[in-house]
Amino acid sequence: MPDTRAVASVDLDSWRDSIVKRASAAGGRLAVLMATAQPDSVVVTAIVADEQESLAQISTTLVGDQIEVPSLTDDLPAALWYEREIHDLFGIVPIGHPRLDPLILPVEDAAIRPRPGLVGRVSDVRSRPVERTDAQVTGEGVFVYPHGPVRSAALESIEYDIETPGEDIPYPQIRVYYKHRGLEKRFEQLTVDDGALLAERVEGIASVSHATAFATAVEAVHLTVIPQVASSVRVFYAELERMANHLDVVTRLCDAAALAVATARFSWHKERVLRLMSDCSGSRFGRGVVVPGGVTALPAVGADRLRSAVGRLAADIRSDADALMLTPSFLDRLRGTGILNPELADRHGAIGPIGRASGSVHDVRHVDDSPYRDVGLLEVPSSDDGDALARLTIRWSEINTSVGYLLEAIHDLDRSNPDGPLTVPITRDLTGSGIGRVEAPQGELIYLLQLDGGRIRRCKPRTASFHNLPLFHAVFTTDILTDFPFIEASFGLSSAGVAM
């Protein structure tokens, strides 16, 4: 077990230095910055990963009227959005932050904020409309092209204000607050079973990953180990979910390139994955399967049928992928498009397929306590190219590893005792805190959980979408307006997971 429960409470004076020292060390990164309100204070916590991927929590307590902390952004660029988020939710002011605009919740009255952790009604919180902020780019003929929040086709609400002289995109502003749903407050006071249902809806396209991360956090509080067969069931659904998400990205890329047949083929493959999920669980998103303590049921489809379904799907995807990677009109749109510089990715601690396409080799499936260790680990694909093509190539490799993990999981399920227990009982009045971490299709997903007498006191989901989306600012170096849909699709993030 990695030392994921290492917690240090430090003075405000030494707080910043101890975070920066750890996160700037080789292989270190800032993973989370969050806050929790208490009756007379607010605890601000940074979670820092080291080279071995173990997580350390470094907290400081702001007492009474104290609302200022030193900003981390100068040294740790990943803190940029986290500091704006804790400003929105708690009113904490990071001193030295470059621009403290509202990110997830523009409030009307700065004194009334949701302050998750302090249980109670927050119906007085009112959001306000946001004026367009000053342009970041100036020059002759530069204008702002607002794209969103209502988008063409069926996409999630998000607004990009593209500052452009007509063709180039020097800088896109990202406005994510439209979808803010108050989820961190909504988690409060729920039982752990209801919490799992809400977790499935934090980022609906990664329901299994969210439920698993949440359940893992509960199990960490309980200090319990779930049955081996339950682990295999979780791996099975999580890898189907990853395939569906990666196929969704491929479909959107083909659609952006106006390749009608390829779009149809890959959207059909994605439909087949979702149908396999619903044949197994009744839900096309695997909802209701993962619960704290284990899983509710084995897949309703037998091992032989699963093996042949996965095998046929894998062969069809591979064949179409090979054809696509030989289609010049497609590749030309991706090559050199939306380059995320590996050095920048490293400084930011980029995670998931985006990070791995820019030099990272980090994958939560490989950390010490991962259930994948029992299944048999497969290699983590990585590239230094950093463009949209590299992100696609990483996803192809990940679809292959998903098929590998799926077949292993099916094998394990086949050998397991069908009448054995699928859950371990979870004590009703659990108290304590725990961390759950999984590799969602978008990347590392972390749940930070505090339970009090079996009820959730504080639950903070940290999605890869939130951590990685600020990098979208940095990839438009030589790109033009028509590259935009390719770059957005190649990121493969969900705005539901950003503005929670």
Place this chain on the structure above:
Amino acid sequence: MAWITRGLRNGVLTTRYPRRPDEYADQFQGSVDVVVPGSRDDPQGSVPADSETVLAERPLPPCPTGAISWGDNSLPRIDRGRCILCGRCVEDQPDRFTQRQGSEVAVVDRRQLLVPRPGQDSGRNAGGDLDELRRSLSARTRRFRRSLYLRHIDLGSDGSEEWEITALLNPVYDIHRLGLFFTTTPRHADLLMITGAGARSMIGPLQRTLEAIARPFVVMAVGADAISGGMIAAGPDGSYAVVGGVGELAPVDVWVPGSPPSPFMILSGLLLAVGRLGAHSDPGATP
């Protein structure tokens, strides 16, 4: 060139629904129902014949979205507009609740999502109301019957509803064959699909969309979140961030329950809106 032959490789994948029944649509567990004693769902022998009073005293199972309440004749009632299909009630009390297969769960009246239907609503009058509602919707959509242009707006969904709406364009559903198309501007749209629990920051953009949309138009609430706020707005205190259902923000004509609704559930809602679904299908009716 290679893509053309590739496109022909697997023959026709497209469903023949609604002209012919579709197996996947019919077998999909699209709703939860209350078991009416003596009906075909009643598991014979599992409940002693003289247990009616015992049944009435037995508490209702806890529901994470508060979709279960007491109805008439000591029977529970489910609000499918709140139900997120977690199946917990079916597991806890299988003699009282059952998973129902089938994808034609969309309705034109919010009250139809209450099952079994409240007594005062199921009389002759209410049936007349419903027919009237269908007739007026049908009259409004007469011109759209062969060609309906769709627009979507997200009011704080979890992202899964968007996947299911987009799936309607894949070759399995291929809604173009039915004269259903997506349009990129509300000015060309006939029907607005709304997903999400009603995030307050989206109220402004929704109002501007409703102002821009060509008249007449139809509004469809897609998913439990859009209908009632689902898991996002449930709870005694509600939510500061979402209004809990889009019914008070837009004139909803068609309600599609589910969390998220499957593509077939959404498709049947679209066909219902233009009067192309069996006129007398009423998913809330007691079997």
